[in-house]
Amino acid sequence: MIAKPELALERPKEESLLRRLLRNRSGAVGLVLVAAFLITGLLGALGATPYPSLEQHPRDRLKGPSETYILGTDMFGRDLASRLMEGAANSLQVALLSVGLATLAGTTIGTIAGYIGGTLDNIIMRVMDIFFALPALLLALLVVTVLGPGINSTVLAIAVVYTPIFARVARGPVLSVKEMEFITATRCLGLPESRILLRHVLPNTLAPLIVQVSLALSWALLTEAGLSFLGLGTQPPRASWGVMLSESRGLAELAPWLMLYPGIAIMLGVLGFNLLGDGLRDVLDPRMRGRM
Amino acid sequence: MARYLAQRIVAFIPILLGVSILIFLMIRFVPGDAIIAMLGTEAGMLTEAQRRALEAYFGLDKPVIEQYFVWLGNALQGDLGLSVRHGAPVLQVILQRFPVTLQLAVMAMVIALAVGLPLGILSAVRHNSLIDLIGRLFALVGLAMPNFLLGTLIIYVLSVYFRILPNSGNFVSLTTDPAQNLGQMIFPAITLGFSFAASVMRTTRSAMLEVLGQDYIRTARSKGLRDAVINRRHALRNALIPVITIAGVEMGYLLGGTVIVEEIFALPGLGRLVFNAISQRDYALVQGIALFIAFNFVAINLAVDLLYTAVDPRITYDRKA
Numbered sequence: 001m002i003a004k005p006e007l008a009l010e011r012p013k014e015e016s017l018l019r020r021l022l023r024n025r026s027g028a029v030g031l032v033l034v035a036a037f038l039i040t041g042l043l044g045a046l047g048a049t050p051y052p053s054l055e056q057h058p059r060d061r062l063k064g065p066s067e068t069y070i071l072g073t074d075m076f077g078r079d080l081a082s083r084l085m086e087g088a089a090n091s092l093q094v095a096l097l098s099v100g101l102a103t104l105a106g107t108t109i110g111t112i113a114g115y116i117g118g119t120l121d122n123i124i125m126r127v128m129d130i131f132f133a134l135p136a137l138l139l140a141l142l143v144v145t146v147l148g149p150g151i152n153s154t155v156l157a158i159a160v161v162y163t164p165i166f167a168r169v170a171r172g173p174v175l176s177v178k179e180m181e182f183i184t185a186t187r188c189l190g191l192p193e194s195r196i197l198l199r200h201v202l203p204n205t206l207a208p209l210i211v212q213v214s215l216a217l218s219w220a221l222l223t224e225a226g227l228s229f230l231g232l233g234t235q236p237p238r239a240s241w242g243v244m245l246s247e248s249r250g251l252a253e254l255a256p257w258l259m260l261y262p263g264i265a266i267m268l269g270v271l272g273f274n275l276l277g278d279g280l281r282d283v284l285d286p287r288m289r290g291r292m
Numbered sequence: 293m294a295r296y297l298a299q300r301i302v303a304f305i306p307i308l309l310g311v312s313i314l315i316f317l318m319i320r321f322v323p324g325d326a327i328i329a330m331l332g333t334e335a336g337m338l339t340e341a342q343r344r345a346l347e348a349y350f351g352l353d354k355p356v357i358e359q360y361f362v363w364l365g366n367a368l369q370g371d372l373g374l375s376v377r378h379g380a381p382v383l384q385v386i387l388q389r390f391p392v393t394l395q396l397a398v399m400a401m402v403i404a405l406a407v408g409l410p411l412g413i414l415s416a417v418r419h420n421s422l423i424d425l426i427g428r429l430f431a432l433v434g435l436a437m438p439n440f441l442l443g444t445l446i447i448y449v450l451s452v453y454f455r456i457l458p459n460s461g462n463f464v465s466l467t468t469d470p471a472q473n474l475g476q477m478i479f480p481a482i483t484l485g486f487s488f489a490a491s492v493m494r495t496t497r498s499a500m501l502e503v504l505g506q507d508y509i510r511t512a513r514s515k516g517l518r519d520a521v522i523n524r525r526h527a528l529r530n531a532l533i534p535v536i537t538i539a540g541v542e543m544g545y546l547l548g549g550t551v552i553v554e555e556i557f558a559l560p561g562l563g564r565l566v567f568n569a570i571s572q573r574d575y576a577l578v579q580g581i582a583l584f585i586a587f588n589f590v591a592i593n594l595a596v597d598l599l600y601t602a603v604d605p606r607i608t609y610d611r612k613a
Contacts, residue, residue, distance in 0.1 A: 130310035133586050135548030138566070142582060145570045146321050222438050226552055229440045230567065245444060252448040259448060263441045271436035 020283045027279020030214075033272025041092035044085030051079040053086040053239050062255045072257040074247065080257065084265055086239040091269065094151060094234075095220035098158035103213055105159070106166020111205070113167065114174030115197055125171070128164040136161045140223055144232045154233040158220045169212045173205035207284040214277035218270045225266050241266045300597065304590050311586045312367070316360050319575045363579075372580035377572050382580035385565065390584075392561035393554070395466060396480055397546035401539065403485030404492050409535070411489075412496025416504060416531075417523055427493055434490020443483040443556040450479070463560050480557040484550065488542050495538045499531035532603050540596030544589040 021027035043049065050070070051057075057077035065072045071080040113124040131139065140157040147153035177183065178201060186196050227233030228242030236243050241262045248258035338346070347353045351362055366373065372382035415427035450456050466473045503509065504527055512522045551563035558564075562581060569577040 126306065127310065129307055130314055133307050133311050133590050134314075134582065135545045135585060135589055137545070137551060138548040138582060138585055141551065141566065141570060142315070142318050142578070145578060146318050225438060226440055230552060230555060232570075242440070245441060249444060249447075252444070253452050256448070259444060263445070266438060266441060267433075267436040270438070271432060274435055275432075 017283065021279050024279045024282050026275040027283060030272050030275030030277070030279050033268055034276050037088060037269050037272055038092070040085055041088035044082075044087070044089035045093075049079070049082035049085045051082045053082045054078065054237055055082075062251065062258075064255070065257060071261050072255065074244075074255070074258055075251060080244075080261060083239040083244060084241070084261060087241045087244060087262065088265065088269075090151070090234055090238065090240050091221050091224055094154055094158070094224040095217050098155040098220050099162065099213060099216045101155070101159035102162035102166050102216065103209070106163040106168075107170040107202075107209060109163070110167035110170030111174050111197065111202060114171035115178055115201060117175075121171075124167070128167050131160070131164040136219075137223070137226070140227065141232070144227060149232045149235060151234050151238075154224055154227050157227070158223050161223075162216050162219075165216070166209070166212060169208050170205055173208060174201055177201050177204045211277050211281045211284065214273050214280055218273035218277070221266065221269050221273065241269075297598070300594055304594065307590060308587065309364075311590075312364060312583055313360065315579055315582045315586075316363060319579050320356060322573075322575065367583065372583070373576035375569075375574055375577040375580075377569070377574045377577070382577050385577065386562065386580060386584050389560055389562050389565045391465070392463070392559055393547060393550050393563060396477060396484060396550055396553070396559065396561060397543060399477055399481035400484035400488055400546055401543055403481055404488035404542070405539065407485070408489040408492025409496055412493040412535075413500055413523070413528065415493070415497045416500030417519075419501065424497075427497065431490045431494045431497075434487045434493075437487060439483050439487060440552045440556060442486055443480070443553055446479050446483060447556065463558070476557075476559070480553050480559060483557075484546060484553050488546070491538055491542065492535060496531060496535050499534045500527055503527045503530045529603065533600060536596060536599050536603060540592055540599070544592045547588050547592075548585040 021031060044053075055078065057073060057079075059077065060069065060073050061075055061077040063069055063073045063077070069079050069081065071084065073079055074083070109124060109128075113121040134142070139161050143157035143160050144153045147156060183196060183200060186200050191200075224233055224240065225242035225245070228240040229246045230242075231246070234240035234243055236247070244262040245259060245266070248255070248262065252259050344353070351359055354362070363373070370383055372386070374380070375382050375385050378385045411423075411427045411430065415424040418424055447457075463476060464472045509522060509526060512526050513519075517526075547562070549563070550561055551567050553559075554561045554563040555567055562585070566578060566581045568574075569581065
């Protein structure tokens with residue numbers, strides 16, 4: 001009797017992205033940090049903070065960490081933990097909106113330029129080069145100059161800086177994918193160009209884009225905090241980690257926790273998205289594995 | 293080489309033109325009237341004739357395209373306009389402040405290379421050792437630590453534990469008193485150089501690791517060459533290319549990215565100038581600085597390309613072969 005060839009027919013089980021990410025050291029740590037950040041931000045956005053973030057406790061000004069105020073209070077007696085949570089919500093909002101905008105705009109521009117090619121591609125990419133000729137922070141500052149300080153300007157400033165980067169990242173893979181045989185095959189089938197682009201070309205360019213999104217989020221966090229620190233981003237009394245750090249400057253000797261905790265929060269957030277990006281790169285692009 | 297250089301310079305012209313158009317248009321998009329922006333509430337006291345005269349003086353009565361070409365023509369002759377707040381030509385104000393930023397950027401770069409290169413090389417050569425772990429930890433912290441946090445921390449530690457304030461507005465230039473100047477510049481330079489060192493370390497380490505895995509390194513080793521010679525002559529030289537790229541890019545960013553550090557340490561450089569110009573709505577100055585920085589940025593990128601040929605003789609820009 002001949003052995004059944006069943007085994008040979010079974011496809012190797014594909015591990016989910018999450019599983020593979022969790023087995024990668026950077027990816028796992030990054031994922032945990034980002035998850036913690038998301039939960040904190042969500043709680044902050046829902047107002048599920050120990051105290052209302054703007055509530056002042058005049059008798060408890062500049063109190064150190066205690067049972068009543070786990071991370072202490074600031075110069076108005078506002079609870080630092082609550083303000084950090086609202087700051088997380090604020091940073092997340094800015095980062096997600098700006099990177100979302102940049103991803104959408106950049107991917108559209110880059111994919112269309114790469115897919116159509118020729119003169120259009122040339123013109124679009126030269127225009128993108130112009131944006132690359134300005135240092136990122138300066139470009140962001142210029143956008144804020146034009147729009148005036150505030151959260152919306154910060155979102156747009158970060159989006160303007162990152163759109164050309166996403167355009168470049170999206171265009172590369174499109175250039176190679178569009179020459180592949182399965183694309184010719186879809187064309188032979190008579191599929192409309194828009195469908196080929198959206199259903200067949202775009203999905204094959206996602207890996208580098210996902211990695212870039214994660215790295216862009218970490219830069220967005222830094223930039224939001226930096227602009228707010230300079231007084232050009234989020235405006236007080238709204239809480240932002242950058243604003244809180246800036247407010248702590250004159251008080252550092254009296255109340256070092258005012259500087260310490262927002263600082264740690266920024267670092268963990270940035271680190272989280274960076275590590276997640278590294279992990280995603282390892283998992284999605286095996287050629288880069290172990291290099292960093 | 294000369295031909296390549298000429299080609300690259302020609303290729304930069306459209307980019308610089310594009311940048312100038314971009315900056316010019318952005319400033320024109322600033323909501324509100326330029327005269328009101330310049331004079332603030334005092335603009336309300338102008339008579340109609342005075343306002344017209346001012347508009348004519350600044351060329352604001354002409355069509356935007358004409359305004360651009362006038363501005364560009366003047367810029368090409370080194371005239372970037374007049375800074376309203378400083379009452380002096382924009383270029384003169386910029387050149388006054390630029391040495392501070394340049395010195396800061398160069399010092400930050402020296403610190404970054406002095407720390408990042410050896411640490412990156414050691415991390416790669418002693419892969420997975422304690423020093424590698426320390427190096428990688430340093431790289432992670434450097435990556436995640438924003439310079440405004442590090443700067444604030446440094447000032448805190450200096451003032452609380454050592455009772456010194458690095459700088460309180462009485463800036464001394466390098467030529468006046470080198471010792472005092474270096475004392476004022478060293479902490480801002482460390483602040484700027486820290487994350488830069490981390491990225492130099494990361495790049496050096498990963499490039500060295502890649503090169504050390506190549507066949508020709510094994511060949512060199514089987515020839516009996518000493519490790520030190522292999523690492524220095526064969527590995528490092530080839531690993532330097534990505535490091536130069538990253539150093540060049542970072543140098544460009546440093547020239548435009550010193551805003552926060554200059555603000556924290558009260559240094560009178562270009563970054564603080566542009567920040568003040570933005571908050572004081574001195575748009576001619578903002579425009580001039582942006583153009584100046586973009587020009588430097590592009591020039592540094594060209595210089596980096598040329599450096600490659602010095603490090604790697606295989607890269608030639610002449611089309612002989």
